[in-house]
Amino acid sequence: MERRDFLFMTAAALLAGCAxxxxxxxxxxxxxxxxxxxxxxxIEAFYGKADGPLPPQRAKPGDVLDSGLRPAKLPSDxxxxxxxxxxxxxxxxxxxxxxxxxxxxHAILDVIPQIAR
Numbered sequence: 001m002e003r004r005d006f007l008f009m010t011a012a013a014l015l016a017g018c019a020x021x022x023x024x025x026x027x028x029x030x031x032x033x034x035x036x037x038x039x040x041x042x043i044e045a046f047y048g049k050a051d052g053p054l055p056p057q058r059a060k061p062g063d064v065l066d067s068g069l070r071p072a073k074l075p076s077d078x079x080x081x082x083x084x085x086x087x088x089x090x091x092x093x094x095x096x097x098x099x100x101x102x103x104x105x106h107a108i109l110d111v112i113p114q115i116a117r
Contacts, residue, residue, distance in 0.1 A: 029102045031102070031109070033089055033100060033102075034110040039083070043082075044112070044115060046077070046081065047116055050115075054114050056095070057113040058095045060108065061110050061111055063107075064106050065094075069094060071093060071101070072092060072093045073092060073093075089101070090103050095116075097112065097116065098112040098115055
């Protein structure tokens, strides 16, 4: 095998390995954190019934927030009604979805779909 062929094959093998490492890997948080029933009821009562069409669901539990997405913080009026979360967990809205996220890993732990306006 010529040196040029060897270098080409080595580069191809390295690139193939890198290509399999996507940013949409499943979340690795094993904490079991989820929205409680009381949190769900509080959030649903805060937002109420949707009057018109909402944007499609954008996130699912087990997904990882992509770096290009810009989730928003929950309104302070709603945060005051919810129990405090331990670090590194937080709640966000993304489109019409309310998310429970691990800030360290960006893993989406739970979703209340199609509720926020």
